[in-house]
Amino acid sequence: MLLSNLLEYMGIERNRLHMSWVSSAEATKFIDVVTEVTEAVRALGPNKYFIKDQAKVA
């Protein structure tokens, strides 16, 4: 929680950081979480901030 607050404070939208516990027996929960995460992140669009360009490989 402190971490996500600090990230948001520094300018990283809260919905980009997700955390959950899913047991290997909780298939439906897993689907729900993945759906929720992808929808939340898709709504925000690609992140341009706090991203380092990959080193170019020749």
Add this chain to the structure above:
Amino acid sequence: MLTYIDEIRAASARLLQEGAVEMVVGFRQGSQPMMNEPCLIRRPEDVDTLVWDSHCGINLTNYLTNRKEKIAVIAKGCDARNIVTHIIENKIEREQLYILGVPCQGMVDKRQIAMRVAGEITEVGESDTEIRVQTTRGEIQTFAKAEVLQQNCTLCTHRNPVLYDALIAEAVSEQTVDRYTDVAAIEAMTIGERQQYFQDLFAPCIRCYACRNACPLCYCPTCFVDEAQPQWVGKGQDAVDVMTFHFLRAYHCAGRCTDCGACERACPVGINMRVLTKKLEKDCVNNFGWEAGLSPDVRPALDTFNLDDPDKLIK
């Protein structure tokens, strides 16, 4: 405050003479004005090198880490809180320490003074309320201490040591201030404004790590920024690497930072990285009712679990 030094020297000499401690950690005159430096005194006849004035801002807890001998340490409010944190984190034993507590009225910010005078400062003197500086141009200027304190000192709410064996003087009155107006101002910004704010804040950083080295919490034998295998963060001037360093260093201080101001004081380019640690401090107070370093008998916020801890993040 100017009379503190007599008591500091007398107590130090007594402790060394009695053999109660092997050394005293205190301050001596620095090689430049307004830059007192830490010193370790081992012989009673050397106690006269000790000084105390408004330029003793460095956090002396840094000099206690993993020490094995018996030590007397001169501790302001913030030092005492960091000593408590050191004891909790097993970096020193309470029994090894004789804490000479100094009720503190704040330390002055040498940068603010340097900015307000023309020429280089050659000499500095002070009374209880004023700082007097003389410059290479022969001018003498005086400032009210209250106006040139370090920002963290103007916001300090624990000026009296929380843990000590002897107090050097009568306790001073504590201030009641809103510690977090600067954090609140950043929280009120839009996401875009915050990104810009932090990019601008860290743009001048030269990665000298003086802030980390001055910090009594940053005692890891190998800091994550120095590791090469794996290399957690790039070592150059890339803006994202610089930001990653600051973000992670701040996070490593979560629930431990006492806002002693050592990091900001040490920075050669005057970056106020304290806005990060203060945000964590504010969240610790608001969510866990936790202020670092107040008692060696209470486990820190990030070290305990309570059923009513806020956990909105975990789904």
